[in-house]
Amino acid sequence: MTLPAISVQNLVKRFGTSTVLEAINLTIPAGQVSCLIGPSGSGKSTLLRCLAFLEEASEGMITVNGEALGFFENSRGERERLPLAQIRRVRSQIGMVFQQFNLWPHMTALGNVAEALKTVHKAPKAEAEERALAQLTKVGLANRAGHYPSQLSGGQQQRVAIARALALQPKIMLFDEPTSALDPELTGEVLNVMRDLATEGMTMVVVSHEIGFAATVAQQISFLDQGRILFAGAPGHVFAKPRHPRLEQFLDTYLDRGASMLV
Amino acid sequence: MTFKLFNLLVQASVWTIGISAISIVIGFILALGLSAALLSARKLYRRPAEFFISFFRGVPLLVQLLLIYNLLPFIGLNVPSIVAAIVGMSLCTAAYQAENLRGGFESVPKGFIEAADMAGLSPRQIFMRIKAPIALRLTFPALVNEAIMILKSSSLVSVVGIVEITRMAQDLASSTYMPIEIFSSAAIIYLAICWIVAMTGKYVERSLPGAVK
Numbered sequence: 361m362t363l364p365a366i367s368v369q370n371l372v373k374r375f376g377t378s379t380v381l382e383a384i385n386l387t388i389p390a391g392q393v394s395c396l397i398g399p400s401g402s403g404k405s406t407l408l409r410c411l412a413f414l415e416e417a418s419e420g421m422i423t424v425n426g427e428a429l430g431f432f433e434n435s436r437g438e439r440e441r442l443p444l445a446q447i448r449r450v451r452s453q454i455g456m457v458f459q460q461f462n463l464w465p466h467m468t469a470l471g472n473v474a475e476a477l478k479t480v481h482k483a484p485k486a487e488a489e490e491r492a493l494a495q496l497t498k499v500g501l502a503n504r505a506g507h508y509p510s511q512l513s514g515g516q517q518q519r520v521a522i523a524r525a526l527a528l529q530p531k532i533m534l535f536d537e538p539t540s541a542l543d544p545e546l547t548g549e550v551l552n553v554m555r556d557l558a559t560e561g562m563t564m565v566v567v568s569h570e571i572g573f574a575a576t577v578a579q580q581i582s583f584l585d586q587g588r589i590l591f592a593g594a595p596g597h598v599f600a601k602p603r604h605p606r607l608e609q610f611l612d613t614y615l616d617r618g619a620s621m622l623v
Numbered sequence: 624m625t626f627k628l629f630n631l632l633v634q635a636s637v638w639t640i641g642i643s644a645i646s647i648v649i650g651f652i653l654a655l656g657l658s659a660a661l662l663s664a665r666k667l668y669r670r671p672a673e674f675f676i677s678f679f680r681g682v683p684l685l686v687q688l689l690l691i692y693n694l695l696p697f698i699g700l701n702v703p704s705i706v707a708a709i710v711g712m713s714l715c716t717a718a719y720q721a722e723n724l725r726g727g728f729e730s731v732p733k734g735f736i737e738a739a740d741m742a743g744l745s746p747r748q749i750f751m752r753i754k755a756p757i758a759l760r761l762t763f764p765a766l767v768n769e770a771i772m773i774l775k776s777s778s779l780v781s782v783v784g785i786v787e788i789t790r791m792a793q794d795l796a797s798s799t800y801m802p803i804e805i806f807s808s809a810a811i812i813y814l815a816i817c818w819i820v821a822m823t824g825k826y827v828e829r830s831l832p833g834a835v836k
Contacts, residue, residue, distance in 0.1 A: 476742035
């Protein structure tokens with residue numbers, strides 16, 4: 361059996377006194393697309409942010425390709441925080457794409473993609489820019505390399521953000537509602553880039569409201585509700601009738617968002 | 624009103640511009656440190672900075688200048704009045720600029736920092752490459768504003784004996800009995816300087832990389 365890309369055991373996340381994630385167990389298989397779906401406030405984005413270590417889980421363990429992320433269990437069975445250098449090393453396997461793109465506004469598209477290659481990986485400027493341009497070409501934006509984020513459409517900005525994450529050659533890509541901030545006619549270009557990436561065998565975890573994308577591209581779907589994974593499985597299994605009443609209710613609200621073919 | 628009189632006012636404007644420019648630069652450097660202290664998680668750094676700012680924002684610049692001008696010799700520092708003027712103006716603008724910078728740093732969207740964090744940039748790299756450039760862009764219009772305020776406030780240094788535009792105008796007005804012509808000319812010179820600063824500011828703002836045009 362191959363090692364899962366990410367394994368989550370008994371994860372709990374609290375903000376103050378409110379518990380937003382409870383008893384989360386999740387296995388993200390390598391080379392597959394896993395989608396986290398569920399209503400707003402169900403905790404799916406928080407879960408993804410825990411996988412990126414942008415949020416620290418209150419309890420539980422996360423391993424990335426077999427290595428502990430953030431916390432580990434010491435010999436006395438206590439949960440202990442790992443040294444920062446190790447957290448950074450494990451996390452370098454993960455790329456993240458945000459809902460709001462988060463491109464750095466004072467750098468061009470090329471500058472955004474090349475930045476970490478230069479500052480973190482210490483690549484010479486010419487080499488970093490060459491690699492950055494290759495990534496921009498991959499997302500179909502080589503001709504926008506010199507544009508600043510403010511000169512790009514939302515869809516183009518998100519594709520640059522994907523290129524920026526890919527340039528660091530992550531083993532796992534996390535997408536946090538990558539199309540939620542986009543006009544409907546711009547979501548297609550982003551989803552197409554993600555489809556290509558899935559075809560190449562990239563391990564992807566996608567939080568999305570694009571039920572159509574989840575149903576057609578994902579190998580695994582987890583449905584979250586009120587901080588728990590209600591059920592998980594292959595799309596054919598999850599969407600097959602009879603469905604869980606909570607999912608049925610959820611899908612009703614998405615009839616016009618690409619889910620109509622499933623209902 | 625002769626050309627000669629007008630020319631004296633223009634010559635005096637060198638003092639106005641010089642004192643203001645030096646104060647803005649010194650004030651900016653002080654403000655960088657002050658804003659860092661304000662944003663610190665430790666009260667030990669935050670409290671003194673807050674006290675400094677509330678003092679220099681809460682006491683009129685005229686009173687600050689007179690206080691510094693009289694205080695420095697009292698504690699044994701016999702410095703020329705130009706130094707007292709620059710010290711007073713620098714400390715005052717530092718307080719205002721520190722608040723601007725604090726606001727700028729706090730307004731850098733969290734997502735930009737998270738993206739940099741995910742890309743593996745170290746905290747130092749995040750500050751130098753992402754946070755500082757974006758915060759400075761956000762505060763640039765306020766900086767230009769502050770420069771204009773300081774240019775006008777520099778008229779107050781006339782009280783410590785610096786013959787800048789306002790003092791020169793007062794001297795000329797009392798010796799020539801042409802106050803209206805003289806003070807109108809002074810007003811026009813101030814207006815011209817401030818206009819140039821504002822226009823330069825707009826130009827720089829527009830030509831910063833990534834600016835929305």
